Amino acid sequence: MVYSNQFDVAGIMVILTSLICAWLRPKFMKNFSVYLKLLIMLAIAYNTLDFATILFIKLKNPGTWFVTYFLLVLYFIVVFMFPYRATLYFYEICGEKCNPLILRIPLYAMLVLATVGNMFFDFFFKLDKETMEYSQGIGTYGVLLFYLYCAIIVGDCALKHKRFLGIMRLRMLVVLFFVTIFNVVYQVLFPEASITGLVLALSVALLIVVFCFIDVTIDDLTGLNNRIGFIRACDELMHKQDMTGYSMIKIQIYHMQELNERTGMDNGDKVLLLLADNVKKAVEQNKHKAVCGRIGGDTFAVLTDEELSINTMAESNIPDFIQNPLTGLDYAVSFYAGAYRLEEGDNDIDSMLDHAGYALKWVSGNFKTNVAFYDNDIRKEDEHRKAVEQKVRNAIAEREFKVYLQPVCNTMTRERVSAEALVRWIDSKNQMINPSDFIPILEKNGFVTELDLYVLEDVCRMLRDWNEVGIDIVPVSVNFSRVDVEHPGIVEDIIAIVDKYELDHNLIKIELTESAFSENIGNIINTLKRLREAGFVIMMDDFGSGYSNLNMFKDMPIDVVKIDMYFLRNIENSERGMIVLESVVQMAKRLGLEIVVEGVETQEQYDYIRKLRCEMIQGYYFAKPMPSEIFPDQVTAG
Numbered sequence: 282m283v284y285s286n287q288f289d290v291a292g293i294m295v296i297l298t299s300l301i302c303a304w305l306r307p308k309f310m311k312n313f314s315v316y317l318k319l320l321i322m323l324a325i326a327y328n329t330l331d332f333a334t335i336l337f338i339k340l341k342n343p344g345t346w347f348v349t350y351f352l353l354v355l356y357f358i359v360v361f362m363f364p365y366r367a368t369l370y371f372y373e374i375c376g377e378k379c380n381p382l383i384l385r386i387p388l389y390a391m392l393v394l395a396t397v398g399n400m401f402f403d404f405f406f407k408l409d410k411e412t413m414e415y416s417q418g419i420g421t422y423g424v425l426l427f428y429l430y431c432a433i434i435v436g437d438c439a440l441k442h443k444r445f446l447g448i449m450r451l452r453m454l455v456v457l458f459f460v461t462i463f464n465v466v467y468q469v470l471f472p473e474a475s476i477t478g479l480v481l482a483l484s485v486a487l488l489i490v491v492f493c494f495i496d497v498t499i500d501d502l503t504g505l506n507n508r509i510g511f512i513r514a515c516d517e518l519m520h521k522q523d524m525t526g527y528s529m530i531k532i533q534i535y536h537m538q539e540l541n542e543r544t545g546m547d548n549g550d551k552v553l554l555l556l557a558d559n560v561k562k563a564v565e566q567n568k569h570k571a572v573c574g575r576i577g578g579d580t581f582a583v584l585t586d587e588e589l590s591i592n593t594m595a596e597s598n599i600p601d602f603i604q605n606p607l608t609g610l611d612y613a614v615s616f617y618a619g620a621y622r623l624e625e626g627d628n629d630i631d632s633m634l635d636h637a638g639y640a641l642k643w644v645s646g647n648f649k650t651n652v653a654f655y656d657n658d659i660r661k662e663d664e665h666r667k668a669v670e671q672k673v674r675n676a677i678a679e680r681e682f683k684v685y686l687q688p689v690c691n692t693m694t695r696e697r698v699s700a701e702a703l704v705r706w707i708d709s710k711n712q713m714i715n716p717s718d719f720i721p722i723l724e725k726n727g728f729v730t731e732l733d734l735y736v737l738e739d740v741c742r743m744l745r746d747w748n749e750v751g752i753d754i755v756p757v758s759v760n761f762s763r764v765d766v767e768h769p770g771i772v773e774d775i776i777a778i779v780d781k782y783e784l785d786h787n788l789i790k791i792e793l794t795e796s797a798f799s800e801n802i803g804n805i806i807n808t809l810k811r812l813r814e815a816g817f818v819i820m821m822d823d824f825g826s827g828y829s830n831l832n833m834f835k836d837m838p839i840d841v842v843k844i845d846m847y848f849l850r851n852i853e854n855s856e857r858g859m860i861v862l863e864s865v866v867q868m869a870k871r872l873g874l875e876i877v878v879e880g881v882e883t884q885e886q887y888d889y890i891r892k893l894r895c896e897m898i899q900g901y902y903f904a905k906p907m908p909s910e911i912f913p914d915q916v917t918a919g
């Protein structure tokens with residue numbers, strides 16, 4: 282009789298595949314379910330027993346009969362345990378509990394036959410004590426039938442959950458089904474040359490690769506669904522049952538990045554794991570089917586019924602549960618949630634997450650409540666945001682954005698020495714849209730960079746045209762957002778636009794608001810240094826409007842500081858305000874910075890600024906922002 286020896290190829294293949302997975306995705310392997318870990322162990326055990334029994338039979342030593350017999354019994358036990366565990370693992374992937382009776386009854390029957398049946402009836406194999414000849418019993422066909430039975434059960438589960446599994450996993454299952462059929466036919470035709478070990482090893486390796494790499498749906502750290510898995514699971518649930526009373530909830534750790542910076546990434550991971558554990562427990566305790574997942578770095582999502590969304594999110598002990606284990610940290614941990622109640626006809630999961638996320642933004646940082654529902658007020662603002670986003674691209678194409686200039690004057694001579702470019706949106710109905718209605722929206726979606734570069738190009742075109750017709754030109758400052766600093770290639774884009782119109786770089790001043798200097802300091806310093814080295818004048822705008830760190834001046838590559846008009850409100854009646862303003866002016870001068878005081882509206886304010894001997898001044902007292910077309914006609918101020 283001829284035996285195949287597949288351990289060297291098949292067993293090592295499973296071991297190497299598992300080791301590669303552990304090396305490439307260690308956190309994911311740590312979260313492997315018990316079923317998958319057992320599956321890998323059984324595949325290795327099967328190939329080990331397959332190799333050992335073949336080796337002992339080839340020795341044809343009657344003295345090893347009992348050892349060989351025992352190994353063969355174990356071999357058949359593992360043969361039945363493998364498809365059983367594989368089926369349970371597949372049901373776990375689909376989020377469904379397998380009816381224990383449909384698998385355990387045939388499994389226990391096979392295990393009894395593998396032990397008792399073979400001891401008394403040679404049911405699966407016969408091993409001659411004298412010649413050590415091995416032959417298969419009639420029960421061998423029962424093995425093949427059990428494999429087919431498990432394959433049918435898995436196939437039925439796959440059809441129920443085909444929306445969740447996705448194309449790649451379904452194709453993999455189809456391949457494995459035909460491999461199983463091929464194995465059955467092969468074993469019947471060529472029982473003396475078994476390739477079952479190789480088939481099992483290849484199947485496990487394929488399972489690991491496809492389910493853990495090609496089509497990843499599980500989050501490495503928490504073991505919950507990632508964004509892909511969450512959306513698939515939600516889609517499947519919505520097509521299986523009535524969703525009346527359900528809500529989509531988005532949960533986020535407040536200032537997660539700051540927490541990581543202050544306490545370390547390990548502590549940040551602990552917080553994420555604690556929140557993930559509580560969210561998972563809440564979902565498991567729900568009376569109805571629910572889905573949860575980690576869909577971003579510090580963002581979790583839950584699709585669940587209304588009762589759970591209120592009781593668990595608004596009244597649960599999740600915040601305390603996170604905080605208590607972290608009492609040694611000098612950082613208060615809190616979370617916020619935004620909820621969107623599903624409406625009739627809702628089927629776009631991304632849209633639901635978007636609504637829940639918009640509600641989350643409303644409540645983030647609120648110390649009175651940590652949960653917000655997507656109500657009519659939020660809906661109106663959200664619809665306004667979407668309308669603006671849809672209109673803004675066309676507005677740029679149709680040149681609806683106009684550049685207005687507000688003069689900046691020499692404090693002593695009142696002559697205009699520069700100007701600030703301000704964008705105004707005049708729509709097709711000739712109505713002006715307030716900047717506060719669209720700038721914050723564009724900053725959130727990142728489109729503000731395109732708008733800022735559009736303004737820069739308009740300013741450069743204007744200066745070139747003025748120069749060509751002999752109009753005296755003054756430097757113009759262009760506002761840039763903190764979002765722009767994060768935009769890849771922003772320095773190159775600015776230089777390319779200015780060079781396109783053959784302008785000296787010192788004719789363009791780059792204004793960045795003070796609030797932008799409080800985030801990503803390293804990146805901002807690097808960007809501004811490069812712009813300054815290229816010859817641009819760097820200005821800090823709106824100083825005093827945020828949480829100013831006066832120490833930043835010694836590190837920041839800035840040339841001009843603009844003092845916010847907040848300091849000038851009722852300054853003639855505020856002794857403290859005057860002291861603060863005078864201190865800031867003196868500090869800026871000692872650091873070699875030029876000063877622009879903006880927001881000057883009265884004669885009294887102007888007179889006071891002159892006493893402080895600030896270089897430049899800007900405000901309605903001299904001129905309001907005006908269309909760039911009429912700016913050259915206004916030579917001096919007031």
